[in-house]
Amino acid sequence: MSENKGKTFFIDQTRCTACRGCQAACKQWKKLAADETVNTGSYQNPPDLNGHTFKLVRFNEVEVDGKLKWVFFPEQCRHCLEPPCKMMADAFIPGAIIQDEATGAVLYTEKTKDLDYQTIREACPYDIPRKEESTGLLTKCNMCIDRVRAGMLPACVKTCPTYTMHFGDRDEMLAIARARLAEVQKKSPAALLADSDLVRVLYLCEVHPSHYHHHMVADAGSAGDRIGPFSRRALLAMRPLRTG
Amino acid sequence: MTNHWIDLKNSDVLLIMGSNAAENHPISFKWVTRAQQRGATLIHVDPRFTRTSAKADIYAPIRSGTDIVFFGGLIKHILDNELYFKQYVVDYTNASYLVGPDYDFKDGLFSGFNPETASYDRKKWNFVTDDKGVSLKDPTLKDPRCVLQVMRRHYARYDLKTVVDVTGMPEAKVLEVWNSFAATGKPDRAGTILYAMGQCQHTVGVQNIRALSMIQMLLGNIGIAGGGVNALRGESNVQGTTDIALLCDNLPGYLPIPRAIWADYDAYVKAGTPVTNDPQSANWWSNLDKYAASLMKAMYPAADHKTAYTWLPKIDDTKVVEYSWLSLFERMYNGGFKGAFVWGQNPCAGGANAGKNRKALAKLDWMVVVNLFENESSLFWKGPGVNPKDVKTEVFFLPASMNVEKDGSVANSGRWLQWREKGAKFMGDSLSDGDIVIRLFEEVRKLYKAEGGKHPEPILNLDTAYLKDGMYDASALAKRLNGTFLKDVTIADKQWKAGQQVPGFAALQADGSTACGCWIFSGSYTEQGNMMARRDRAQTPEQAAIGLFPNWSYAWPANRRILYNRAGVDQAGKPFDPKRAVIAWNGEKWVGDVPDGGWKPGEKLPFIMVREGRGQLYGPGRVDGPLPEHYEPFESPLAGNPLSPQRVNPTALHFAHEEKAVRDPRFPYVCTTYRVTEQWQSGAMTRKTAWLKEMQPDGFCEMSRELAAKLGVKNGEQVVLESVRGKVQVVAIVTPRIKPFTVMGETVHQVGIPWQFGWGQKKNATFDSANLLSPSVGDPNTGIPETKVFMVNVRKAQPGKQG
């Protein structure tokens, strides 16, 4: 699929108040289980993505230029333009992970239960896929493909009260994301759109991406991160041969 | 709110103080964010850096309980630097009024204080009047007796150094906030103040809000788009319940509560009706007799309204706070009640001094709990440390249906009555509150009919015609709240027939020919239908410019969206800020919002709800003084009050037999309580909701890294908090978002704990309610408890052990 077609999220993190409406809405729409958690000394809970948590707001206290910031990262699958998890899965069970033609959504099918979890998880430059123990399936955000096909917004976008979450056609999202970035850069020159040429979820970061989470941007690829001869990032940027 | 949610987007400077709006009013940030997008500055003043601070342009920390020091300093700053909006202040506030010779302020006390009754003779604070009783004024504001000059002298003590020393806010922050906010004192600048329980839950709660209102008046920020004094209400319909007299000091529509000292209806009306001879003052409360008579007829349509008045309960000639929450529990604790209805409440978790409340409930013979779920209160008899065998109270539980299972109106913070229809049927045996109360009442009435009883008339005669097919019908009650003609009436050449709905409160009559349950709701359900159910976005260009939707729901009063809007225009009806005019006179009529009275420009003064028509910088109506004055919280790290020899509010509600921690080495840390976005109220509903509980499962205590180091506590470990009244064990969140304060040259540590958790939330939980720690002391005007500041000790919990 061409890079400017399909759907895309724009997530303007300068606006996120960490209300976690999106996190709850995701679970509600998809009827995902909740765990008996404990407070671990943080508002972030569950502590990480898991087989039944596809959207997680991460909380980080950081100091930037001598000023305390509490940054919020509503994390989800980035729906890579060229998804390395799918490339990896195709090598083992073609069709276990598919990419939706119309939207570009990366979808995990029933067949993922026969994939090797660690291999798929490690292929993801953003460390997104998880295994749901109760079903054996590999899981993650599916762009609320059922809602989107019915002309609705994804549940998390619909819920967000602060205009943090946006969803629509990719060219339109890129346009508003770039316009907003220019606006934010007036106050915060270091602001950027994380990996905007690689993914369908455009995160606007006001401060350095590493302040949000170490997987905010794709791994640059340390030796340990290498998958075969390629770094994860190289894999992500790899374009299959196309015609026309 | 004087304004409404959408209007926040019109502001240039938003000061959030005493509220964690992003957390507790998430949707507010839809509009705060819009304002910021327009270039507005967001300021957050709070003891703790919160989700709100994270979005603020300026965050300024403040020690809990010192808001008046900060506001008083800002008032001084505004006056010293002439930053106030002169025309507004002279024309529309009482700055020019001359204060009488009996007024005085010395050693922390206003004149007229009686130490025996701990109350003031408020007559000592009166203005000087002419022979008609109209206050004398000096529009030049130079007379040393005028309010502005009295304020200058009063706040002279609130200098920058004192503010920094007492609040613990760094000097640079104080100035940054003051300068940013005071810059809105220009006609083309709008500043808004958003507050919530962080201002209210103090022994100086009412005066906190007086102080911020004074600042808004000095800066000309009331009556304009993007301005106002905006209370963010903590329950979706708490505005509505207040409107229909949830509180102990009024009847529906904020009519005064009847008192035994008033012999009859006429005495009630006389006492409640302010009188002025100032022809410019609309003095709206002069209509009280129409609203009172209509209320009596709403309850007792078949009776004469004066007779009906004699059937109402009256309070004794005592302080009204003796009927408030804390006093009720004190009386219950002392065995003063046989039974109690605990209706949609959870006093054993959500009420201040919850441990005392638990003991108080055990003194009852019976208790009826009406709620969706069992909670710490319905189950108090088997709570921590309680042996059910020792509790004699018989507990009945009536399952209530939920808001989405019933029709009705919800009044939001912006006073919009929004009608909604039920989305689901009642579950099991549950019933709506309306059905429960009517059924209970009819049973009581049957008993009275069969057996008689003392003072039977109010029971036998009450009208309860709110049923349809045997079930409570919210529409029928809503119609009665709007008001109905009981006789044929002609008003301004228009004929109205008995049985028709009144068009608005201007049609209400003093002679008993109209029935209206809540005059401010009049206009919400007329002959045109249910105005609250409207969802029409139509608006004029003037309305579109400021995001005003007059055809969407119904805003009380009179569908006015921004209160006191006549203060936003000059005497010729020209808006001070034409770019965001709320109302404007176009030569023939007002355009924009519904004006505060339809008089031509300049005919009447804008603050129509106060007797003299001008905003009260000096407010002789409150029981604890005409000007806000700083007093330390009842429990404090300081032994005295740096501003005066009077340590605490001398009129505050408290119970002398209860010990207080004052600079007590056993309880060295300031503690405050608050909510989290994931839980609602005492958590009785949300702690049952797995997705919410997963996100915010336990009680916790936020503390600074510095305090944690001192106590040897690591992030995520359990700690015990202990006050004079009780102790709780929770998880420590060690965070740079809380910093120690420097107060009067000493380091003061503050910690915070959410109050929405309780022992009922999960299996084997060691956690209990934060309100086991908070004190039974309250504001003298309202009785609201001081749950925002008290003293505790904090220590690391013994591993594997409780307490």
Ligand code: SF4
């Ligand atoms: S798009 Fe749907 S599945 Fe993905 S995070 Fe949002 S709500 Fe969850």
Ligand code: SF4
């Ligand atoms: S709903 Fe919006 S504001 Fe709330 S946490 Fe999610 S992205 Fe942030």
